[in-house]
Amino acid sequence: MEKQLKKIALIGQPNVGKSSLFNRIAKQRIAIVSDLAGTTRDIRKHEVEILGKEALMLDTGGIDETNDAIFSNVKRKAVECAKEADIILFMVDGKKIPDDKDKELFYELQNLGKKLALVVNKIDNDKEKERLWSFYEFGIDDNDLFGISVSHNRGTKGLFEWIAQELPEIEDNSKISDIIDYQDLDMGIEDFLSPEDDINKTVNENEINVAIIGRTNVGKSSILNALIGEERSVVSPISGTTIDPVDESFEYKDKKITFVDTAGLRRRGKIEGIEKYALMRTKDMLQKANLALVVLDASEDLVDLDEKIAGLVDQYGLGTIIVLNKWDENIETFKDFEKKIRRKFKFLFYAPIIAVSAKTGRSIERLKDKLVEIYDNYTQRIPTSALNKIIEEAVIRHALPSPNGNYLRIYYATQFETKPPRIALIMNKPNLLHFSYKRYLINYLRDNFNFEGTPIHIIVRKKGEREDNEIDEEGFFQG
Incomplete structure (x- = not known):
């Protein structure tokens, strides 16, 4: 029997970043990204996995109130799409002041009675967060307003968690369980990848x-x-x-x-x-x-x-x-x-x-x-059990440092991506782990697994971390 997935509609005016967010969620370059307004005109559908839960993502064309027949048709399709969706992400440009056309359409979508989020894109730094205050004009609840920057990878973690709360659990979780334990990783490893990094090149294994x-x-x-x-x-x-x-x-x-x-x-x-x-x-x-x-x-x-x-x-x-x-x-x-x-x-x-x-x-x-x-x-993908065994051996042979008396502990490791291999280290104080120790771990991995010819990327993060911070220079390491 065909599985029934909840549908997420992504709606907004042209050039607000919908296609980029669509690509980030899908982890592929599927939607066409361009600085040219109106690039996306058709409704694109793609099954996605958000923090261990599945959904059907719908990317609509940019809505533009013009007399142009193309854009009028795009708006009609987008509204029809919203009516069929279970969750609506209404995206606006945070670099601009709230637009009357945006507010009018947002109120129309509110009347549909669907789960609705206002996503303010292009909030690229903490200072620009002040712009979010003006978007409360939409009458949005604080829990449903998200200031993000897709291009700078800021704030998406909270949005993904909000979406995941509305999605049912996957009955057969085997597809992701051998890749990454999202609960243990505190459901946010995607936010520790740059936009370029987490877009996989879809290539046949042969x-x-x-x-x-x-x-x-x-x-x-x-x-x-x-x-x-x-x-x-x-x-x-x-x-x-x-x-x-x-x-x-x-x-x-x-x-x-x-x-x-x-x-x-x-x-x-x-x-x-x-x-x-x-x-x-x-x-x-x-x-x-x-x-x-x-x-x-x-x-x-x-x-x-x-x-x-x-x-x-x-x-x-x-x-x-x-x-x-x-x-x-x-x-x-x-x-x-x-x-x-x-x-x-x-x-x-x-x-x-x-x-x-x-x-x-x-x-x-x-x-x-x-x-x-x-x-x-x-x-290649290293099984989690084998990976953790080698990391444990490495720590026993060369103990973790204690910078300024701080006790460091690695809880576990998991490989969450290939092409090239990317490994997450979950630990208590990731910012204190010196790059030289990461290099030691990478060399130890190379001694035990055949990684000849390929870089290894290591990401360290704190278990239970909830902040939507950008990854610092010490958070990502390759060798």
Whole structure:
């Protein structure tokens, strides 16, 4: 029998942030986010899970009182949607003064007798909370008014709790119980992720998206051709030639390996602003990928641009392999060159280094195997029991510090996300845990689980915490 889910309608004028909130709740980039007013016109539906409870989220088009037939139709659909919903989230722009059109529609929605919240978005800091007073003009109860900032990840925890109170318990909770215990985590782990972080890239487990990055003339196109086994990537000698993005794929060990945006590999030669172009193209590729090959020229010395490009991989949290191309032209020993790389790219200490020759085909098969292996590490989920056993061992071997006499205690740990692996540490005084101890825990995890090639993100938080504070610099750590 088809399950009957409670419906949540998200309603408001254009460009108030509805699509961004929809994406945050759905944990995916489903709704189209744009600064252009009126981007969302159709009603989008998506099953969501809010603090361990399921619902059907309805994102309506922005309502705008104009004579335009499109927006008139959008308003009609939005009101009809609200009538069918069990919960209504009416969203307004906190940067502006209360709008008469908003108040008129809000009163109309109040008469429906549904559970109704007024969500004031773009309250980006504590000072801007003062703007909330003007929105009491709507006649809203204090418990149903929420000042949030979707883009800065503020205040959403209280809103999610308010919604969850109106949703029934999930009969079969197995889907989430092996991921995270929401009661033990005090039902708020989502608020400790940045908006970018908690939007997962929805990728089939058998599909690997790979970005081949590096400065010009290091041999990216040659490596692509060697991996695919065909002369597909044509190098253009014309400076500034614009070529549309092209993806190249091949099957290997039951995986579909796709090299994204390979047009970026085809542009060569001296072009104006080459460094800026290289970084821009790299960002485009990394946005689409979950693994990256950082290609270096073994026949030349490392330069600052190598470091800048590799640093982007760290920012995007991708699985990584460092590839030394043209190794047949290098007379140094591998260990000597490896030391240079490790000194230059300390932030990619977890990435394996493979020396290849695209010209002769040396180690290309090994590189294919390593791509599959790193992706498996990148997507793995450690069982909570095994994870806590290792954390307990680590604490026994190296006791938690006692800063200024404070007693620190880790209650438990849980991995709540993959791609890359993200682990929450629940403890009594998270702000006092020094980053060096987090680094120790990450290294201990690496000693006991195969996380080669992938970063590990650690989030620490206090059990029973209720404040809607932004995460501080010490709250999030990766290594």
